[in-house]
Amino acid sequence: MVVNLCFSFLTSYQPTAASQDALAADASHFTIRTAQVQDLASLAEMLTDSFHSRSGIMGWAYPVLRLGIYEDLRNRLRSTAPHYVCLVALAVISGVGGTREELAGTVEIALRSPSSWQPRRSQYPYISNLAVSKSCRRRGVAKQLLLACEQTAVDWGFPDIYLHVLENNHQARQLYLKAGYQLHQIEPSYGAWLLGHPKRLLLQKHLSTTPNS
Numbered sequence: 001m002v003v004n005l006c007f008s009f010l011t012s013y014q015p016t017a018a019s020q021d022a023l024a025a026d027a028s029h030f031t032i033r034t035a036q037v038q039d040l041a042s043l044a045e046m047l048t049d050s051f052h053s054r055s056g057i058m059g060w061a062y063p064v065l066r067l068g069i070y071e072d073l074r075n076r077l078r079s080t081a082p083h084y085v086c087l088v089a090l091a092v093i094s095g096v097g098g099t100r101e102e103l104a105g106t107v108e109i110a111l112r113s114p115s116s117w118q119p120r121r122s123q124y125p126y127i128s129n130l131a132v133s134k135s136c137r138r139r140g141v142a143k144q145l146l147l148a149c150e151q152t153a154v155d156w157g158f159p160d161i162y163l164h165v166l167e168n169n170h171q172a173r174q175l176y177l178k179a180g181y182q183l184h185q186i187e188p189s190y191g192a193w194l195l196g197h198p199k200r201l202l203l204q205k206h207l208s209t210t211p212n213s
Helices: 017-026 037-051 058-078 141-155 170-178 190-195
Strands: 030-034 084-095 098-112 124-132 160-166 182-186 200-206
Touching (some): 160 170
Antiparallel strands (some): 030 084
């Protein structure tokens, strides 16, 4: 069960009720690091809430979907693949008892093999599973996670990076456009042709040696 970022952009993941005010006041302070085993439960909840509905009949399947995402992510984190990273953004929360960190967002980057219809023959760095908590939207979390992925791709020695987005996900497309991503290819889809589903757009960004600049 691989979740793909093109099906969702900003999640409705909710932090604990006690931290709502603190997040709103101090959510501009973030740190980014690689995901750790202790992050799995929170990450699985965030991703499930991002890509699956709790309402209607899907509400019954929600725990099963969350477990599947948890196991898939755990397997990926355990992987020894040299070109895979799961990153998390953490909001630094200040309170009476001091400071603590709470999950604000996540993203994954890995080398992807080209599909049979794609002209390229070599693997390329690909961003997936970008999710940001509802309380941290419009605070630059997604941008920081993208920049971290771009720096990772540069560190791996690649000059370009790719991701998918649905053509009707205008908010995400605007973010990627501002971040320098351009349309590389419209992915063929029988669902788009026959059922009117939105097309998947493959976006590309050429990276400088200092993508954070």
